[in-house]
Amino acid sequence: MQAFTVLTGRGVPLRRSDVDTDQIFPGRFGTRTTATGYEDTLFADWRAEPGFVLNDPRYRGATILVAGSDFGTGSSREFAVWALQDYGFRVVVSPRFGDIFRGNALKRGLLAVRLDAPVVERLWQLTEEDPATEITVDLERRTVTAPGIDVPFEIDDHTRARLLEGLDDIAATERHADAIAAYESRRRPALPTTGAVRHG
Amino acid sequence: MQLTLADKIWRDHVVRSAVGEPDLLYIDLHLLHEVNTPVAFDNLRAAGRTVRRPDLTLATEDHATPTFTDRPSLDEVLRRSQMKLIRDNCAEFGIQMYPLGDARQGIVHVIGPELGLAQPGMTIVCCDSHTTTHGAFGTLAFGIGASQVEHVLATQTLPMTKMKNMSVDITGSLAPGVTPKDVVLALINKTGTGRGVGHVMEFRGPVIEAMSMEGRMTVCNMAVEAGSRAGLIAPDETTLAYLKDRPHAPKGEDWEREVAHWRTLATDPGAIFDSAVHLDGSALTPFVTWGINPAQSVPLGGRVPGVDDFTDDRGRRAAARALEYMGLTPGTAMRDLAVDAVFIGSCTNGRIEDLRAAAEVLRGRKVADGVEVLLVPGSAAVRAQAVAEGLEDVFNAAGVELRYPGCSMCCALNEDRLRPGQRAASTNNRNFEGRQGRGARTHVVSPEVAAATAVAGRLASPADLAA
Ligand code: SF4
Numbered sequence: 001m002q003a004f005t006v007l008t009g010r011g012v013p014l015r016r017s018d019v020d021t022d023q024i025f026p027g028r029f030g031t032r033t034t035a036t037g038y039e040d041t042l043f044a045d046w047r048a049e050p051g052f053v054l055n056d057p058r059y060r061g062a063t064i065l066v067a068g069s070d071f072g073t074g075s076s077r078e079f080a081v082w083a084l085q086d087y088g089f090r091v092v093v094s095p096r097f098g099d100i101f102r103g104n105a106l107k108r109g110l111l112a113v114r115l116d117a118p119v120v121e122r123l124w125q126l127t128e129e130d131p132a133t134e135i136t137v138d139l140e141r142r143t144v145t146a147p148g149i150d151v152p153f154e155i156d157d158h159t160r161a162r163l164l165e166g167l168d169d170i171a172a173t174e175r176h177a178d179a180i181a182a183y184e185s186r187r188r189p190a191l192p193t194t195g196a197v198r199h200g
Numbered sequence: 201m202q203l204t205l206a207d208k209i210w211r212d213h214v215v216r217s218a219v220g221e222p223d224l225l226y227i228d229l230h231l232l233h234e235v236n237t238p239v240a241f242d243n244l245r246a247a248g249r250t251v252r253r254p255d256l257t258l259a260t261e262d263h264a265t266p267t268f269t270d271r272p273s274l275d276e277v278l279r280r281s282q283m284k285l286i287r288d289n290c291a292e293f294g295i296q297m298y299p300l301g302d303a304r305q306g307i308v309h310v311i312g313p314e315l316g317l318a319q320p321g322m323t324i325v326c327c328d329s330h331t332t333t334h335g336a337f338g339t340l341a342f343g344i345g346a347s348q349v350e351h352v353l354a355t356q357t358l359p360m361t362k363m364k365n366m367s368v369d370i371t372g373s374l375a376p377g378v379t380p381k382d383v384v385l386a387l388i389n390k391t392g393t394g395r396g397v398g399h400v401m402e403f404r405g406p407v408i409e410a411m412s413m414e415g416r417m418t419v420c421n422m423a424v425e426a427g428s429r430a431g432l433i434a435p436d437e438t439t440l441a442y443l444k445d446r447p448h449a450p451k452g453e454d455w456e457r458e459v460a461h462w463r464t465l466a467t468d469p470g471a472i473f474d475s476a477v478h479l480d481g482s483a484l485t486p487f488v489t490w491g492i493n494p495a496q497s498v499p500l501g502g503r504v505p506g507v508d509d510f511t512d513d514r515g516r517r518a519a520a521r522a523l524e525y526m527g528l529t530p531g532t533a534m535r536d537l538a539v540d541a542v543f544i545g546s547c548t549n550g551r552i553e554d555l556r557a558a559a560e561v562l563r564g565r566k567v568a569d570g571v572e573v574l575l576v577p578g579s580a581a582v583r584a585q586a587v588a589e590g591l592e593d594v595f596n597a598a599g600v601e602l603r604y605p606g607c608s609m610c611c612a613l614n615e616d617r618l619r620p621g622q623r624a625a626s627t628n629n630r631n632f633e634g635r636q637g638r639g640a641r642t643h644v645v646s647p648e649v650a651a652a653t654a655v656a657g658r659l660a661s662p663a664d665l666a667a
Contacts, residue, residue, distance in 0.1 A: 015517070018393055020493065020630075020632045022633065022635050023633060023634070026634050026638070027611050028613070028638070030263075030264075030611075030613055031235075031264055031280070031281070031282055033239070033285055034239070035242065045634050045638060069394060070397075073394070074329065075329050075630075076328055076329040076343040077235075077345075078236065078345035078346035078347060079236075081345070096394050098397070099398060099429050100329055100342075101345075103348065104345030104347060104348075107345065107348065156220075156361065158220060158359075159222075169351060169359065170247070170351050170354050172359075173224065173355045174354070176215065176224060179216045179224070180215055180226070180355060180356065180357055183215040184226075190450045191228055191319075192229070192448040192450075193255040194229070194254075194255060194257060195255075195296045
C-alpha cells in the first residue's frame with residue numbers, strides 16, 4: 001500500500017449526494033477478477049453524459065474528489081475504491097460516507113475525509129470558479145487547506161499511523177496470534193462449524 | 201452497567217483491545233460468494249498466507265449464476281469466470297462450497313439462516329452489504345470489503361471500531377395487507393439513507409415481536425439501506441422455533457445449554473441507546489419507492505412528489521435527478537404507473553413465505569399482457585419447498601416460470617436484466633440507477649404488491665385486484 005502523508009492536488013466538484021457504489025462502479029463490471037485496471041469503470045454510466053463533471057477537461061489529473069453527503073452507500077463492493085484509485089483519486093471528501101466504503105477505502109490507502117457540508121460547499125465553489133485551485137490534505141496534521149479554508153478532519157490514531165507508514169493490516173494482526181489462539185480456546189464448544197476440516 | 205444486545209455480542213468477541221486502537225474482533229462465521237472474493241484469494245496466496253479457519257468459512261455462488269438452469273455446463277461455468285474461481289479457491293483452501301445444483305446452494309443470506317448457521321450471539325461477516333439479514337437471529341452480522349475478506353481468511357478476526365446503538369421501536373400492529381417490507385421502507389423513508397451510519401439498529405416493539413423470522417430477515421436485510429452497519433432483533437420463541445432442528449443448530453443437551461445462554465443476551469432494561477427512532481406500525485399502508493434511493497418512497501396510494509415537496513437543498517437536488525432518471529411527472533398517482541417487468545426474489549424477499557404470498561395473489565389469475573415476470577427463489581431449498589407445496593403449479597397457471605436460485609435481477613450480474621428505460625416493480629432492496637440494468641427504472645415493493653402489479657400491469661396491491 002502506498003503511504004499517505006501530505007497531498008497537494010486539484011479537486012473535482014461532484015455536486016451530488018447519495019452517490020452509491022453502484023454509481024461509482026456499475027455492477028455489470030463486477031464480473032472482472034483482477035486487482036487493477038478499473039479506471040474505465042469509474043462512474044461509467046454518468047461519464048456517458050457529456051455534461052458530467054469528469055468529462056470536463058479542466059479537471060483532468062485532479063486527485064481529490066469533493067462529493068455531497070452519503071458518498072459510497074450501498075453495496076460493499078471494494079471495486080468502487082479500486083476504480084477511484086485507478087482513475088487517479090487519492091482523496092475523497094464528503095460530509096458523510098457509507099461505513100463499508102469508508103472502511104474499504106482506508107484499508108486500501110484512499111483517504112476518505114469527512115468535512116462539514118458548508119466546507120464542502122466552499123470547496124465546490126472554489127473548484128468550480130477555478131479548476132486549478134490547489135487543495136492540500138495533510139494527514140500528519142489532519143487538516144485540509146485551500147484558499148480561505150483551513151479545517152481539521154477526524155481520523156483515528158491507529159488508522160492514521162497505518163496510512164502514514166503504508167502498513168499491511170494483516171501483518172499487524174498476525175502479531176497477536178497468541179491472543180487469537182487463546183480466544184479460540186475459550187469459545188463456546190457448541191458454536192457451529194461449516195463441515196470443512198480445520199488444518200493444524 | 202446495562203448493556204444492549206449489540207454491546208454483549210461485542211464484549212463476547214473482543215480478542216484484544218488497546219487504547220487508541222480498534223478492538224480486534226473474533227468472527228464466528230465467514231460467508232463467501234463468487235463476486236467479491238477472487239482478489240482476496242489472490243492476495244492471500246501472493247503473501248504466502250492460508251485460511252486460518254476453513255471450518256468457520258462457507259462459500260456459495262449466487263450473484264452471477266444463471267437462473268435458467270441449475271445444471272450449468274462446463275462452458276457455462278468457464279464463461280462465468282468468477283464461478284470457476286470460487287470453486288477452485290475453495291478446493292485449494294479446503295473451504296466448504298455449495299455450487300449451483302447443490303441442494304444447499306442459494307443466495308448467501310438465505311442459506312445461512314436456512315442451514316441454522318446464524319445463531320444468537322454470533323458474529324458473522326460476508327463480502328456483501330446485506331449480511332445485516334442475519335441480524336434477525338440476534339447475530340451481529342455485517343458486510344465487509346475484499347481487503348477485510350482477506351483479513352478474516354488469514355486471521356479469523358477484524359480490527360473494528362465499536363458501533364453506536366440505535367433503538368428502533370415499531371409500535372402498534374400492522375393492518376391487513378401491510379407487510380414487513382412496507383415497515384422497513386417506511387422506516388428508511390423516515391431515517392433517510394444515512395442516519396444509521398456507524399450504528400447498529402436494534403428493532404423491537406410489538407410489530408417486530410409479532411413478525412415471522414422471514415419478515416424479521418426482510419427488515420434486518422434493509423437496515424443497511426438506512427446506512428446502518430447492522431440490524432439486530434433479540435432472540436425469542438419465534439427465533440428458537442425457527443432454529444430448532446436446522447442442520448447446523450445445536451442438538452440435545454447442547455441445544456438446552458445454548459438456549460439458556462441466548463436468553464441472557466437481550467438488551468438489559470434501562471440500557472442507554474445513542475439514538476432512537478420510533479415508527480407507528482398501525483399507521484402504515486403498503487409502501488413503494490418512486491426514486492433512485494431506498495428513502496425516496498411514498499405510500500402506494502400516494503403520488504409522485506415534485507421538487508417543491510422538499511425544503512432542503514439536498515432533497516430538492518436529489519428529487520430533480522430522480523424524477524428525470526425515473527421518467528416521472530410530479531403528481532402522477534403511483535397506481536397509474538405501468539410496468540414492463542416484475543421481479544420477485546432476492547435476499548430481501550426470496551424466502552418461502554414471500555413465494556407463498558406471491559402465489560396467494562397469483563392463484564387463479566393471469567399475468568397482464570406484455571409484463572415480463574422473473575420469479576427467482578432465494579435458494580434451492582426454497583425452490584424445492586415451493587414445488588412440494590404446489591406453488592409452482594400456481595405460478596405456471598398464471599404464466600410465470602419458477603426459476604433457479606440466485607441474485608438474478610436484483611443486481612443484474614447475469615443475463616437477467618432490464619433494458620434502458622424499462623420500468624419494474626421489484627422485491628429487492630435497491631432502486632439505484634442502473635442496478636437492474638443500465639437505464640433501468642426500479643420501484644421497490646413487497647412480494648404482495650409485486651404479484652398484484654404483475655396481474656394489473658401497473659402498480660397495485662392485492663386489494664385492488666379484488667375490487
Ligand atoms: S439478492 Fe441482491 S442484495 Fe441480496 S445478496 Fe444478491 S445481489 Fe446482494
